[in-house]
Amino acid sequence: MLPKEYSGVVVCAPVSTxxxxxxxxxxxxxxxxxxxxxxxxSGIGRYEIDGIVVASYGxxxxxxxxxxxxxxxxxxxxxxxxxxxxxxxxxxxxxxxAIQAGDAEVVACMAADIAPSGYGIYSNFSSATRxxxxxxxxxxxxxxxxxxxxxxxxxxxxxxxxxGSICVAQRYNGARHKLSxxxxxxxxxxxxxxxxxxxxxxxxxxxxxxxxxxxxLVMSEDxxxxxxxxxxxxxxxxxxxxxxxxxxxxxRVGISRDRERLYSQASLGxxxxxxxxxxxDYPVIVMMQLEALGFCAEGEGHRLALEKKLTVDGDLPLxxxxxxxxxxxxxxxxxxxxxxxxIRQLTGQxxxxxxxxxxxxxxxxxxxxxxxxxxxxxxxxxxxGVRS
Amino acid sequence: xxxxxxxxxxxxxxPARRLTSAAVLGRFELPVCTSCGHVQYPIGExxxxxxxxxxxxxxxxxxxxxxxxxxxxxxxxAYFQKNRPIRVGSxxxxxxxxxxxxxxxxxxxxxxxxxxxxxLDRSGEAILCASAExxxxxxxxxxxxxxxxxxxxxLVTGANGGIGRALVSAFLEAGATEVIAATRxxxxxxxxxxxxxxxxALDITDAASVRRASETIGHRVDILVNxxxxxxxSGFFEGSDTQGARxxxxxxxxxxxxxxxxxxxxxxxxxxxxxxxxxxxxxxxxLPSMGSYCASKAAALSLTQGVRAELIxxxxxxxxxxxxxxxxxxxxxxxxxxxxxxxxxxxxxRMIRDxxxxxxxxxxxxxxxxxxxxxxxxxxxxxxxxxPEPD
Numbered sequence: 001m002l003p004k005e006y007s008g009v010v011v012c013a014p015v016s017t018x019x020x021x022x023x024x025x026x027x028x029x030x031x032x033x034x035x036x037x038x039x040x041x042s043g044i045g046r047y048e049i050d051g052i053v054v055a056s057y058g059x060x061x062x063x064x065x066x067x068x069x070x071x072x073x074x075x076x077x078x079x080x081x082x083x084x085x086x087x088x089x090x091x092x093x094x095x096x097x098a099i100q101a102g103d104a105e106v107v108a109c110m111a112a113d114i115a116p117s118g119y120g121i122y123s124n125f126s127s128a129t130r131x132x133x134x135x136x137x138x139x140x141x142x143x144x145x146x147x148x149x150x151x152x153x154x155x156x157x158x159x160x161x162x163x164g165s166i167c168v169a170q171r172y173n174g175a176r177h178k179l180s181x182x183x184x185x186x187x188x189x190x191x192x193x194x195x196x197x198x199x200x201x202x203x204x205x206x207x208x209x210x211x212x213x214x215x216x217l218v219m220s221e222d223x224x225x226x227x228x229x230x231x232x233x234x235x236x237x238x239x240x241x242x243x244x245x246x247x248x249x250x251x252r253v254g255i256s257r258d259r260e261r262l263y264s265q266a267s268l269g270x271x272x273x274x275x276x277x278x279x280x281d282y283p284v285i286v287m288m289q290l291e292a293l294g295f296c297a298e299g300e301g302h303r304l305a306l307e308k309k310l311t312v313d314g315d316l317p318l319x320x321x322x323x324x325x326x327x328x329x330x331x332x333x334x335x336x337x338x339x340x341x342x343i344r345q346l347t348g349q350x351x352x353x354x355x356x357x358x359x360x361x362x363x364x365x366x367x368x369x370x371x372x373x374x375x376x377x378x379x380x381x382x383x384x385g386v387r388s
Numbered sequence: 389x390x391x392x393x394x395x396x397x398x399x400x401x402x403p404a405r406r407l408t409s410a411a412v413l414g415r416f417e418l419p420v421c422t423s424c425g426h427v428q429y430p431i432g433e434x435x436x437x438x439x440x441x442x443x444x445x446x447x448x449x450x451x452x453x454x455x456x457x458x459x460x461x462x463x464x465x466a467y468f469q470k471n472r473p474i475r476v477g478s479x480x481x482x483x484x485x486x487x488x489x490x491x492x493x494x495x496x497x498x499x500x501x502x503x504x505x506x507x508l509d510r511s512g513e514a515i516l517c518a519s520a521e522x523x524x525x526x527x528x529x530x531x532x533x534x535x536x537x538x539x540x541x542x543l544v545t546g547a548n549g550g551i552g553r554a555l556v557s558a559f560l561e562a563g564a565t566e567v568i569a570a571t572r573x574x575x576x577x578x579x580x581x582x583x584x585x586x587x588x589a590l591d592i593t594d595a596a597s598v599r600r601a602s603e604t605i606g607h608r609v610d611i612l613v614n615x616x617x618x619x620x621x622s623g624f625f626e627g628s629d630t631q632g633a634r635x636x637x638x639x640x641x642x643x644x645x646x647x648x649x650x651x652x653x654x655x656x657x658x659x660x661x662x663x664x665x666x667x668x669x670x671x672x673x674x675l676p677s678m679g680s681y682c683a684s685k686a687a688a689l690s691l692t693q694g695v696r697a698e699l700i701x702x703x704x705x706x707x708x709x710x711x712x713x714x715x716x717x718x719x720x721x722x723x724x725x726x727x728x729x730x731x732x733x734x735x736x737x738r739m740i741r742d743x744x745x746x747x748x749x750x751x752x753x754x755x756x757x758x759x760x761x762x763x764x765x766x767x768x769x770x771x772x773x774x775x776p777e778p779d
Contacts, residue, residue, distance in 0.1 A: 122464070123397060123399065124399070127401045127404070127430070127432070128430040130399055130400065130401065131400050131401050131404035131430065131431060132404070132429075132430050132431075132487075132488055133488055134397055134399075135396055135397045135398075135399075135400075135509070135511075135513060135515060136474075136476055136488055136489070136490055136515060137396075137460050137463055137465070137468040137471075137472075137474035137476060137490070138460060138463075138476065138488075139462075139463050139464030139465060139468070140464065142460070142462070143458055143460050143476055146456075146458035146460075147455070147456040147457070147458055147476075147477065147478050148456070150456040150457065150458060150498070151455060151456040151498070154456075154498055195461070196459070196461050197461055197462045198458045198459065198460045198461060198462065199458050199459040199461070200458075201458075248455055248478075248480045248486050249455045249456060249478060249486070371430050371488075372478055372486060372488060
């Protein structure tokens with residue numbers, strides 16, 4: 001049985017803050033900046049926001065309730081989702097369901113994190129990373145993804161160039177985006193010649209940290225129309241957490257088994273997708289998401305990456321904003337980048353280059369790297385609504 | 389005092405800390421579900437397969453196959469940044485779980501068969517290490533300089549006693565550059581003319597004597613074995629006064645404390661060093677016929693725990709050995725079986741080389757500590773029964 005449709009609910013008002021590499025501001029400042037922009041961009045009264053969903057690793061000891069008090073909101077629906085890269089679609093689907101259920105009318109989905117100075121949050125990310133990963137010398141997810149990448153290369157026959165083609169295409173897209181940390185694109189020679197971070201991962205396989213906030217609003221289509229907002233519709237959502245636990249090493253993402261469910265909700269297929277926004281903390285995970293979403297068979301993502309033109313003007317536009325590789329990774333707010341770019345593409349509010357004739361696209365999220373694998377996976381199809 | 393050395397992270401959750409108490413004894417143990425037999429890793433308190441909370445820590449088979457390897461070339465912790473590159477990998481254990489482990493020299497590629505060990509890092513916490521399956525010795529995977537004996541200078545107190553003499557020759561055989569044999573006279577004939585042996589006069593109950601020794605040789609002592617001890621072999625009510633009991637405390641507790649206070653600062657300054665305290669398994673449970681001796685060793689055990697905590701942050705490891713009765717002149721009246729002094733000395737060498745922290749040599753000490761951990765009161769009553777019937 002397919003889940004209840006998301007009809008009547010729309011996503012709108014994608015906002016992004018400044019994105020410095022370091023900051024003396026707090027996470028709450030970035031979230032406040034997001035909320036302020038959501039209000040000014042949408043023209044909605046602050047008190048009309050009666051739901052907030054917050055994604056952040058670094059917000060503690062604060063939470064959605066303390067933020068509501070801080071920002072003078074009195075929401076009937078609050079939710080903290082500390083699930084990093086998986087948080088964008090997760091925030092949207094939970095907000096949409098709350099609206100459909102009548103628990104809230106206008107939900108602000110917000111995410112922010114700041115690059116920690118000194119010791120990273122990884123030291124206390126989860127019991128398993130604190131006890132069994134961090135004391136072994138792994139300061140973040142690099143070592144875990146090095147193992148996953150090494151295994152993917154050995155098992156699937158992927159080449160360094162196949163990963164590089166994703167990175168090069170994304171930096172091409174990013175060079176055209178207003179918020180990119182890099183104006184310059186990347187060549188394959190530069191990718192292959194970069195220093196090794198954790199063999200086989202090189203510098204450009206890893207995303208640069210930054211400090212930023214992202215946000216969007218979820219509300220009824222009627223409300224959006226009355227506010228005169230451009231919006232996109234939710235065509236379908238799938239989510240799978242802690243999937244394929246019996247795979248000794250991560251070789252596919254959890255939503256692989258849910259693909260049919262996603263496309264059936266939208267009555268569309270992979271061939272109808274005008275773009276793909278896939279969480280891009282490491283290229284190997286982008287490949288696994290492309291496989292899971294049906295753009296190729298399982299294990300063929302590396303071939304797809306070499307065969308298709310992945311740039312914003314290509315035949316499979318991938319991470320059209322440049323992804324985190326270009327815009328930087330602001331912790332949990334990195335999980336909002338793909339969704340915000342999808343909304344921008346579908347509503348004609350791009351900060352980079354517009355994919356021509358977009359009707360629908362897919363956003364795939366992945367996050368919460370716990371013990372040697374990522375736990376949270378989800379994906380959504382967004383469809384055109386009203387353009388700006 | 390200069391800045392403390394950078395050390396690996398010490399933070400662990402309480403369930404995972406149990407891995408450290410196994411590593412201290414060089415054991416490879418994991419929690420196993422009593423209900424369904426599932427081996428738990430990552431370590432928790434609830435069985436991931438059947439949700440039972442009845443888990444028991446047990447020695448488990450340590451063989452497995454490498455899934456993938458990597459070399460960490462960039463680290464966030466200063467300790468790892470200094471010690472990179474760091475080789476790690478994921479290993480599928482034959483008994484089920486996948487473990488993230490540091491890799492030994494000969495562990496090179498996916499598919500390779502390996503043997504896991506549970507080793508202490510320089511913070512004194514457990515790290516799982518993988519060595520090639522055919523490796524027989526405990527590989528120094530974490531490259532801990534405190535596990536080397538070759539090239540080191542060793543100071544042995546009470547060097548003319550039974551264990552002391554065995555220690556001097558064992559360290560010489562193990563490749564120590566110099567063994568400093570400390571005796572009260574400073575001219576024990578068994579060491580005269582011995583190559584690589586230096587003699588010093590040292591009375592550990594005399595603070596001035598200890599200070600002089602530390603000023604002369606402290607800077608070059610890498611390994612200190614606090615072996616000097618005294619026993620009056622007396623119950624608490626024997627004799628006309630408490631002189632024997634005081635002497636035991638003077639030597640076994642205060643003497644050891646003087647030595648630590650004098651020699652540890654040199655090691656701290658070098659961010660390296662090993663201290664071995666020779667205790668007895670009776671430090672854990674009093675044998676009333678030599679009760680005051682047990683009390684002094686219990687005090688020395690507490691001292692060992694305290695100084696260990698204070699010295700770990702400086703890169704200095706404090707070890708303890710807990711033998712049962714050792715066959716020495718001091719124990720001539722004790723009933724057999726007795727451990728050979730040579731065995732005790734060899735176990736100390738092995739403990740240092742294998743990077744362990746505690747050692748219970750021989751079956752008697754091992755069984756006794758297991759019984760004490762299981763049910764200390766039963767052991768206490770059994771010890772009481774060893775006293776002769778009152779007249």
